[in-house]
Amino acid sequence: MRVLVLGMGKTGKLVASVAAERGHSVNVLDAKENAGSAALTPPFVAGFDVVIDFTTPEATIQNMRACLATGAKMVIGTTGWYDKLADMKSLAERKQAGLLYGTNFSVGVQVMLKMAAVMGSELKKAGYAFSIAETHHASKLDSPSGTAITLAKTVEAAAGVTSVPVEAKREGDVMGLHSLSAASDADRLVLTHEAFSRRGFAEGSVRAAEWLSSRTGCYDFQSVYTEI
Template sequence: MRVLVLGMGKTGKLVASVAAERGHSVNVLDAKENAGASALTPPFVSGFDVVIDFTTPEAAVQNMRACLATGAKMVIGTTGWYDKLTDMKSLAERKQAGLLYGTNFSIGVQVMLRLAKTMGEDLKKAGYAFSITETHHASKLDSPSGTAISLAKVVEAAAGVTAVPVEAKREGDVMGLHSLTAASDADRLVLTHEAFSRRGFAEGAVRAAEWLSSRSGCYDFQSVFSEI
């Protein structure tokens, strides 16, 4: 498989490395080489089976507009751009492209979301109050994290509550720490996922690209991860 990785940050570099380890041909573009998606011409994009984006919210939208317009298949690991999700889905559908996005490509986080749904459903009538805390490295641009937002939405829907409060912290080089707490007068239940490295995110993104390479349409990683 021919893979184009957009973004030369720590995760982007690791995605490229994991893709190469899995036997794929890899090309990487950094921000300077692809300012304003200028490098993503139709002839260039057509040379790849899948494009994987780990850039910034603004750059990701520009990259999607350029690539999806050609009918390309894209895995988007960047977060913070979901206000444009409807537009990007529409573009992908019109061009019969492939779009797979996710707030977190860690399989462990996806299992956490499933468990959070169970907590919300089982505790909603027992007087529990829910809250979320998340900690990430100081250079993370979006706050709260996309994962924390996804976690809150899952619990809100399952427990039938209006808003689950989220406390976001940015410090050091923390890979990602998310905790969901359900507290009552009688006890407290805490569900936590801690990432030790970016490896889990990178492997999930590459596996997602392999899965998407033979498909078109729009997919949320949360909905399809068990197939990947």
């Protein structure tokens, strides 16, 4: 498989390394090489089976517009752009492209979301109050994280509450720490996922690219991760 990785940050570099480990041909573009998505011309994009984006929210939107317009297949690991999700889905569908996005490509986080739904459903009638705390590295641009937002929405839907508060911290080089707390007057239940490295995100995104390479349409990693 021919893979184009957009973004030369720590995660993007690891994605390229994992893709190469899995036997794929890899090309990487950094921000300077792809300023304003100028490098993503139709002939250039056509040379790849899948594009994986780990850039910034602003760059991701430009990259999707350029690539999806050619009918390309894209895996988006960047978060913070979901206000444009409907537009990007529409573009992908019109061009018969492939779009797979996710707030977190860790399988462990996907299982956490399932467990969070159970907590919300089972504890909603027992007077429990829910809250979320998340910590990421100081250079992470979006706050709260996309994972924390997804976690909050999952609990809100399951528990029938309008809002779950999220406390977000940015410090050091923390890979990602998410905790869901359900507290009552009698006790407290805490569900936590801690990432020790970026490798889980990288491996998940490359596996997602392999899965998407033979498909068109729009997919949320949360909905299809068991197939990947």
